[in-house]
Amino acid sequence: MRVALFITCLADQFLPHAGEGVVKVLQRLGVELTFNPAQTCCGQPAFNTGYRDEARSVATRVLDLFDDADYIVSPSGSCTSMVRVFYPELFAGDPKRLRQVEQLRTRFFEFSEFLVNVLKIEDVGASFPHRVTYHDSCHLLRELGVGEAPRKLLRKVRGLELIELGDHQLCCGFGGTFSVKFPEVSVPMGQDKVRAASQTGAEYLVAADGGCLMHLSGLIHREGSPLKTLHLAEVLAQQEKQ
Amino acid sequence: MSDTGVHSNDIHAGATQTLGDARLVEAYRASTTRLLEHRAEAIAEVPGFERLRDRAREVKRETIEHLDYYIAQFADNVTRNGGRVYWASTAEEACDTVVNIACRAGVREVVKAKSMLGEEIDLNQALEAAGIRPIETDLGEFIIQLAGDRPAHIVAPAIHMTRKDVSELFVARLGAEPTVVPEELTAIARRALRENFQKAGMGVSGANFAVADTGTLVLVENEGNIRMCTTVPRLHVALVGIEKLVPRLADLGVFLRLLGRSGTGQTLTTYTSFLTGPRRPGEDGPEELHVVMVDNGRTAALADAKMREMLYCIRCGACLNTCPVYRKIGGHAYGWAYSGPIGALVTPTLLGIRQARELPFASSLCGACREVCPVRINIPDLLLHLRGQAQTQAPVKAASLLSERHLFGLWAWAMRHPRLYTLGSRMARWGQFLLARRGWIRKIPMYPASQWTLGRDFPALAPKAFRDRWKQLRRE
Numbered sequence: 001m002r003v004a005l006f007i008t009c010l011a012d013q014f015l016p017h018a019g020e021g022v023v024k025v026l027q028r029l030g031v032e033l034t035f036n037p038a039q040t041c042c043g044q045p046a047f048n049t050g051y052r053d054e055a056r057s058v059a060t061r062v063l064d065l066f067d068d069a070d071y072i073v074s075p076s077g078s079c080t081s082m083v084r085v086f087y088p089e090l091f092a093g094d095p096k097r098l099r100q101v102e103q104l105r106t107r108f109f110e111f112s113e114f115l116v117n118v119l120k121i122e123d124v125g126a127s128f129p130h131r132v133t134y135h136d137s138c139h140l141l142r143e144l145g146v147g148e149a150p151r152k153l154l155r156k157v158r159g160l161e162l163i164e165l166g167d168h169q170l171c172c173g174f175g176g177t178f179s180v181k182f183p184e185v186s187v188p189m190g191q192d193k194v195r196a197a198s199q200t201g202a203e204y205l206v207a208a209d210g211g212c213l214m215h216l217s218g219l220i221h222r223e224g225s226p227l228k229t230l231h232l233a234e235v236l237a238q239q240e241k242q
Numbered sequence: 243m244s245d246t247g248v249h250s251n252d253i254h255a256g257a258t259q260t261l262g263d264a265r266l267v268e269a270y271r272a273s274t275t276r277l278l279e280h281r282a283e284a285i286a287e288v289p290g291f292e293r294l295r296d297r298a299r300e301v302k303r304e305t306i307e308h309l310d311y312y313i314a315q316f317a318d319n320v321t322r323n324g325g326r327v328y329w330a331s332t333a334e335e336a337c338d339t340v341v342n343i344a345c346r347a348g349v350r351e352v353v354k355a356k357s358m359l360g361e362e363i364d365l366n367q368a369l370e371a372a373g374i375r376p377i378e379t380d381l382g383e384f385i386i387q388l389a390g391d392r393p394a395h396i397v398a399p400a401i402h403m404t405r406k407d408v409s410e411l412f413v414a415r416l417g418a419e420p421t422v423v424p425e426e427l428t429a430i431a432r433r434a435l436r437e438n439f440q441k442a443g444m445g446v447s448g449a450n451f452a453v454a455d456t457g458t459l460v461l462v463e464n465e466g467n468i469r470m471c472t473t474v475p476r477l478h479v480a481l482v483g484i485e486k487l488v489p490r491l492a493d494l495g496v497f498l499r500l501l502g503r504s505g506t507g508q509t510l511t512t513y514t515s516f517l518t519g520p521r522r523p524g525e526d527g528p529e530e531l532h533v534v535m536v537d538n539g540r541t542a543a544l545a546d547a548k549m550r551e552m553l554y555c556i557r558c559g560a561c562l563n564t565c566p567v568y569r570k571i572g573g574h575a576y577g578w579a580y581s582g583p584i585g586a587l588v589t590p591t592l593l594g595i596r597q598a599r600e601l602p603f604a605s606s607l608c609g610a611c612r613e614v615c616p617v618r619i620n621i622p623d624l625l626l627h628l629r630g631q632a633q634t635q636a637p638v639k640a641a642s643l644l645s646e647r648h649l650f651g652l653w654a655w656a657m658r659h660p661r662l663y664t665l666g667s668r669m670a671r672w673g674q675f676l677l678a679r680r681g682w683i684r685k686i687p688m689y690p691a692s693q694w695t696l697g698r699d700f701p702a703l704a705p706k707a708f709r710d711r712w713k714q715l716r717r718e
Contacts, residue, residue, distance in 0.1 A: 007709070035709070041657045057658060184257050
């Protein structure tokens with residue numbers, strides 16, 4: 001089984017530990033992972049902002065780069081939904097590319113659903129003795145329909161206490177370029193989420209998307225709240241100290 | 243005269259205004275939460291609710307795909323029932339039609355049922371300009387009219403006002419005694435309204451559904467005022483958007499079960515009126531029925547194979563209640579009759595993207611709206627489509643040397659060239675030491691990052707990108 005990592009530009013530049021988490025967990029499970037350094041971005045920022053030609057020019061590269069892997073795994077529900085849900089729309093006018101998209105979509109998975117739904121593994125042998133609350137990123141939850149997989153994985157982590165967030169299905173307000181086009185709305189939405197997370201009494205706010213994490217951690221840091229954020233893969237990579 | 247444009251196209255100003263008023267923010271939060279809770283309870287008791295939604299969508303799809311056929315059938319049946327049908331292609335034509343009917347009959351006062359189409363075409367302003375007094379009879383609309391305001395929600399027009407606000411308004415405008423008891427407030431409004439039904443020569447309503455195979459207008463409400471408006475005055479004028487068609491009377495079994503539950507969490511609204519033609523001998527009801535079919539941009543939406551889906555909407559308001567953006571910024575910020583996610587689709591589609599190019603961007607694309615839509619309109623997908631239209635058909639003039647389009651052009655160029663991407667990120671790493679303190683940046687002076695740091699800190703680029711750690715990771 002050849003599994004290729006699509007790191008995503010955000011995780012590559014801002015959250016490399018999330019990528020390392022994916023590498024560690026898959027290594028532990030005996031899955032061989034490849035990384036093609038020619039990859040950059042899935043094109044979503046441009047697509048999300050209405051620049052479809054620009055988005056297409058970037059997305060085309062993703063179609064070509066991952067032609068030969070059995071599976072492609074990404075630590076982002078949002079970038080995965082870009083490929084699986086929005087590429088068909090982006091390439092609707094190009095039958096040749098659309099065939100490539102159809103080929104790619106069936107092999108492209110977000111990290112937690114890959115573990116739970118493809119590898120059928122819930123216990124990855126992690127240990128993290130802390131109180132954790134999980135934030136559903138909207139694209140993962142609603143575009144890909146993945147809400148249970150991350151929770152299943154977290155429940156099997158030794159010592160971890162999973163506390164559900166109030167209004168867990170509510171958007172945190174990141175929304176891609178929405179965060180900079182409507183900061184006056186994006187920020188109070190995020191503040192609500194941080195407040196809800198703090199009220200759970202959790203030490204860590206965990207999510208499976210770099211965008212939400214950058215937004216939420218930026219708010220937390222500005223507020224000076226003791227809450228810490230982690231990517232799901234970082235939690236799953238933790239093991240008991242030897 | 244009627245103004246076909248938006249009231250305001252600065253959603254940012256509207257949003258800031260709402261967010262700056264804690265009482266307003268709380269009013270929206272409390273009311274939308276209550277409506278959502280009621281919805282959740284109401285749909286839980288219907289087995290097969292999801293299949294009902296599928297069926298409703300399918301009926302709407304079929305209707306919109308063959309709208310020409312159903313409109314003609316509906317018009318024929320209205321005529322056969324003794325009503326008269328008018329066609330209005332613009333808001334202005336629709337207003338003129340209503341004003342002319344009123345003038346011909348010598349009507350000076352018009353009682354109005356709640357109608358979003360009436361709001362859309364600014365009928366009140368047109369009537370007033372012709373010396374005719376429009377009297378809103380829906381409690382929410384009555385409050386709004388008294389306050390000189392605009393509806394803040396498509397189902398609950400006065401959702402942004404608290405009981406205390408309403409009490410103060412009634413004291414100031416009606417000389418009422420102060421009270422915050424809803425029943426007493428309603429009684430005050432009822433007393434002020436009652437005599438108007440008797441003296442008005444004409445009632446104007448909208449329609450929730452227009453049934454093609456019988457020519458029936460279907461109206462849902464909770465206060466009985468619509469039934470009064472459509473039966474007591476001598477004339478009844480119904481404004482019907484051409485997308486309101488359903489093919490068969492039997493289809494209402496699907497739609498009525500969805501509408502009340504999705505909108506207000508009611509099994510059925512208190513009143514559901516089926517109006518088929520004017521009064522017949524020996525019955526009561528209006529002597530004349532005039533049905534004004536309004537296009538006002540709808541056929542243009544129909545011509546767009548993608549945006550056509552927007553016409554499936556049955557105006558239940560569930561997407562507003564669940565939208566985290568609407569719940570923060572409120573209805574007025576959207577600048578026109580329709581607000582929330584559906585407003586962000588309807589306004590740019592009916593008026594043209596140039597009139598409302600920012601609206602499709604006022605969404606985090608979280609998809610909560612699609613989850614509650616009774617006819618499963620893929621709202622985020624349509625918003626994305628409109629964003630594309632906005633950038634190609636209504637580009638923003640660059641405020642600085644580098645426009646957003648230029649920035650994305652540069653971005654795409656770098657993303658197509660991994661070496662450039664790597665070089666760029668290394669330069670940024672080198673450059674950020676001026677700004678970053680312990681991994682965080684408090685203020686970035688450059689657009690668009692400056693927008694980010696208005697309310698949040700920005701994480702500095704990691705000391706080493708993942709790609710630069712990959713080789714070492716493999717060795718470990």
